[in-house]
Amino acid sequence: MDQQVKKRQRSCIGCGATLEKGRLLRVVRDGEGRVAFDGSGRVxxxxxxxxxxxxxxxxxxSRKLERALRCKVTEEDYDRIQRDIEQAESAGKNEE
Ligand SMILES: [Zn+2]
Structure with a gap:
């Protein structure tokens, strides 16, 4: 699927910055069409x-998340993802 990307770099869908995969936050659409923040990066x-x-x-x-995931993302999904990302970001700061 992503085998052509050898260094595992990914682009942020918000600002377009390219970073190593491990430094980006991942949002995933699972097999059942649910959209969620993926803190582990392995879903x-x-x-x-x-x-x-x-x-x-x-x-x-700009509805870029919908385009990136190719599915509908509801306001509830965005709210939930936003909360989860905020939590992950504050947890990350505590580790430093
Ligand atoms: Zn960005």
């Missing part, structure tokens, strides 16, 4: 990447 399904919660806000405004 199978179609993924979209963001570098921060601010970029999710950008992607929400």
């Amino acid at each position: 199978p399904g179609r993924g979209a990447y963001l570098c921060s919660g601010a970029c999710l806000t950008q992607a929400r405004k």
